[in-house]
Amino acid sequence: MPEEMWLQREAPSLRIIDPDLAVLVDARREEWRSRITASRAVGRAPEKAHGKYLLSGGMLVCPTCGGHFEAFKSPWNTGVYVCATRRRKPGVCSNTLALPIAGTDDAVLDIVEGEVLGTRFIEELLGLVDRGEADDSARLMAERNRLRTEVERLVGSIAAGVPGDTVAPAIREREREIARLDVQLRAPRPMQPDIDKLRAALSLRAKQWRADLRAEPKVARLLLWRLVEPIVLFEPRPDWVKWEAPTKPGLLEGLVPIHQVASPTGFEPVFRP
Template identity: 25%
Template structure:
């Protein structure tokens, strides 16, 4: 029966209506929109309403109106008087939040628009209040039931959801995880290199360079992915799952009423739920405990204490690279003689190295020390090197500065011309069509000039040698051999620290004769003063960034 009375001999007033439908991914599917729209069309026909348009938001929660583009467009169109009625299947399609539903009703009522629900009739203040309350209670109760179900899964040793790097779902047992061997090997590499003193940034760079699979289809490995946050116990190095322990409820998701976005908030440790899962262990207990001490220093620990905990196990830990494929190199273990061997990490992970070789680590260390003492104890060559570098850098900086100045002047000129054209139009001066064409042409030129300027390298600064750098550098070099342990493991605590002041990487390759060749790339940060350089340049070797040093056996 129609909601509008009719009189004999008169034409009924046909009101214009629109429909709105929505479904959320956790409760419904895509056909829900079609089903709701079919009900809306039928309701409009029965009640003599002219259905003008259908709005819909697919896969959107009713917890907030933010992010629901169609609903926001509907509210905007209502202000223009585009329609008289909004038809929905039920009021909770508009919102399951009391505040939002009341606000929608208030705004539509002010615009002279009625809300009609197929199963509830015309919405009033009372029905909106009741349905808003019921909808919000349903949503909150449903969230509690979901969390209770997840808690039960954890208590059974099952996953509570989410894919952790290193695991994949069991093909037949829901909630059961299986270790992914290739990813597990990468996790072991991360723990091993971190325990040896490699920083998360360096580990991330090397993993990306070696083409290792990344979590969640990322484009590159990030140090934050590896190190995480202590408060939330996030990051690969803190993931208890790798030690065979499921820890759930470390955080909760809360929707921000201002933005409608879900934000994560940490729960207190007393709310965490833990379950032992030895079948999911990837990292052995000794390595796990050693890394946890490093990422979670004891309360009151000083910066010096943290540095000691991060000290590398071997002097070249994290510095070795494979000359065949460019990947990192790591310890393979000891042979019967008790000597440590190293191999290409890329080969051990994926067998993708074209010419993998195994080398004795002590021989590599001896070769590196020999090269350092032979090639680097030459202050005059170092001074000459920096002088030549400064000269070439100054020439490049001058040319770079001229190009930048020219482009900056062009950008300023075009910007002024555009401003004058706009003033002509606002004052009614000149031919509007001609000015419009000139304006478009100038805007296009300005966009091109700005793009070209953005592609120009930043202005360069010449570097200078520290007054005491050469003397200190030579002392570090000469101090390496005496402090090296008899077993070639860097017995002195200062050995690896001193070595890292001088070396960026050590590349080990095989000559045609089958002999080992070692190429040392030096780190010049200890020698060169560049206070205004970017973090990227000053934080690492300048060889890779500037290209001024050939990859020879000397530095």
């Protein structure tokens, strides 16, 4: 049977893995892939890119060498993010930027909570939701009824004396069209997402994630990877540096399919060392 004639139906009872668990596993695997990519960029072993600080593990990208920042503590500071390439490979990178860990973490979380977990961004995400095609069952059924009426009229013309071999090709053509329409009518009808319920679910998830972002750093970092791309620093100055973070539609994971993800709006705040 041709693939276009296959019938597909949702069967939640046959799922082996709970959808929520699958989302968490996928997020963990994505974080691991991101850490591997970030660590390979500067020649580090992937397993060493998993730090205990929010922005460690490749989340901060050096504007000078393209490597990543890492957390560094010493007797002379309470903890800063510095370019790992400069610290570990002297002479390779000239970037002396040092960002206080506490202040930088707070600045990122404040922006993410307000921008990526805010009402405006939720509305932007809802615009990416696949609304599905309109249900055209009524149109298909009307066309089928029209063809069936024509078949009956043609059959009646034979009884009225019209030669059968003259009418038969027209009858066969209409029967083929009716069979094609029957296949389309048996196919599962598209389910239209309930946007109001989805908006409520996104708002609830955003509220929970805002709380989780202020919890244990490893949990917060896992969520951060699901919400934004690695943070790129640029235009460093002695007393500030700009940064940008392209956003991801992570809030929608496991709730609905996404028709297209055209990178939702990012943001460009400023860090002050």
